[in-house]
Amino acid sequence: MQKIAIFPGSFDPFTVGHESIVNRAIPMFDKIVIMIGHNANKKSFYSIEKRLKWINQVFKDRDKVEVQLHDGLTVDFCKQVGAQYILRGLRTSADFEYERAIAQINKKMHPDIETVFLLTLPEHTPVNATIIRDIVFHGGDASMFLPKGLDPNEFKVEKPPKE
Numbered sequence: 001m002q003k004i005a006i007f008p009g010s011f012d013p014f015t016v017g018h019e020s021i022v023n024r025a026i027p028m029f030d031k032i033v034i035m036i037g038h039n040a041n042k043k044s045f046y047s048i049e050k051r052l053k054w055i056n057q058v059f060k061d062r063d064k065v066e067v068q069l070h071d072g073l074t075v076d077f078c079k080q081v082g083a084q085y086i087l088r089g090l091r092t093s094a095d096f097e098y099e100r101a102i103a104q105i106n107k108k109m110h111p112d113i114e115t116v117f118l119l120t121l122p123e124h125t126p127v128n129a130t131i132i133r134d135i136v137f138h139g140g141d142a143s144m145f146l147p148k149g150l151d152p153n154e155f156k157v158e159k160p161p162k163e
């Protein structure tokens with residue numbers, strides 16, 4: 001049986017931290033499906049089209065990695081794609097506490113699905129999508145936190161006019 005993992009997140013935007021977790025997990029699985037959690041009622045910073053395009057671009061040469069959108073429960077998506085594993089990254093003890101509860105609840109409800117954690121590389125511990133959005137919003141350059149090979153100009157946003 002193929003070992004399939006999903007890597008769920010909002011990836012708003014996809015960072016070097018996310019990229020590193022996926023690359024390090026590639027040898028562990030036959031296939032990794034990056035699941036962009038997409039809630040039609042929630043406003044995101046970057047459009048779903050942009051996020052999909054960027055992640056596809058980052059892994060264009062990696063046959064084992066694919067990207068899909070999902071609006072709903074992560075475990076339902078696992079069933080949909082036949083995944084037995086949920087991959088998550090851990091940066092801090094705050095991540096751990098949050099992730100622990102979700103993973104244990106998922107395990108209780110779906111004993112056949114395992115959550116697998118990879119500790120972030122030390123240099124990626126402070127890389128956080130919220131901070132990156134703030135930098136971009138205020139016109140700063142966040143390119144060092146974004147995967148190489150993507151066009152940094154595509155990450156710039158128009159600042160809304162002051163009221």
Ligand code: ADP
Nearest residue numbers: 008009010011012017018088089090120124127
């Ligand atoms: P969510 O909105 O579910 O937190 P994110 O897009 O922020 O989704 O992150 C998806 C996954 O990537 C989570 O497991 C998160 O812990 C992990 N992650 C986020 N940033 C980093 C990082 N800098 N290094 C390693 N893992 C990270």
